Structure formats: C-alpha cells, structure tokens
Amino acid sequence: MAIKITSSDKLFSQYIRTRDKWTCQRCGKKYEPPTNALHCSHFHTRGKWGVRFDDENCEALCYGCHSYLGGNPIEHVEHKINKLGYAKYKKLQQRSHKPLKSGEKKYFLSKEFRAKLRKKLKKVEEKWLNDK
Ligand SMILES: [Zn+2]
Secondary structure, eight states: OOOOOOHHHHHHHHHHHHHTTTBOTTTOOBOOSSOSSEEEEESSOTTOGGGTTOGGGEEEEEHHHHHHHHHOHHHHHHHHHHHHOHHHHHHHHHHHHSOOOTTHHHHHTSHHHHHHHHHHHHHHHHHHHHHO
C-alpha cells in the first residue's frame, strides 16, 4: 500500500529528526542535516492516522536500523518498550486503534497544523543547536 507523503509529513519528519538530535535512536550514529540517510520511523504505520503525527509513535532511525527493525517485529516492540516504558507503549497502542474525529484528517493537512509543527520544530532546533 503506497501512502502519499504530504507536506505535513515532511515537516513532521524534520521535527522528529531534529528532536532526536539527528541521531539514530538505535545505534547512536549521528548525522548532519540535510540528509535522507536518517529516517523518521513510524512504529505504527502512517496508515494509522491517529498516530501519524504522534511524537511517541515516531523516532529517528538510520537506514540500516530502520530496515532491521522493520524486518524484526519482536525486536522492534522490545526497542519501543525500552524507549517509552510499558505504560506509554500500551497507551500509544490504544491511540493507534482510535478512529479519527471528523475533520481531524483535514486539520493534519492544514496550514494551521503546519504552523504549529514549525513552532515545535523551532523549539527543538534551538535545543539541538545549544547541546551540539
Ligand atoms: Zn542506526
């Protein structure tokens, strides 16, 4: 199933990778933006709109770790539980099953949502530059 990558997705990916300081959350390798070698990995796929733009559903992973975890679902779950803790992992799972409220999908694709993302991106960008 091919999922269209929207401008909101692109911005969110930039946000997640910056939040994670352009560092792979599995192997710890650091990257220098701009790069496509570090991905914004969705634990529950983008097809699950309820968690498509969910901070806890996403993390920066290098190409190698992304495909490794993609092919090893049990380790992927273990990795996720290690990162979030079991309670947050379970809550994320519940959120992933929740259907979208009416208008919510439209909101995710709106300029207002992207403006909000840009604000979040600016914040994590400052933090990343400060810690560098
Ligand atoms: Zn990695």
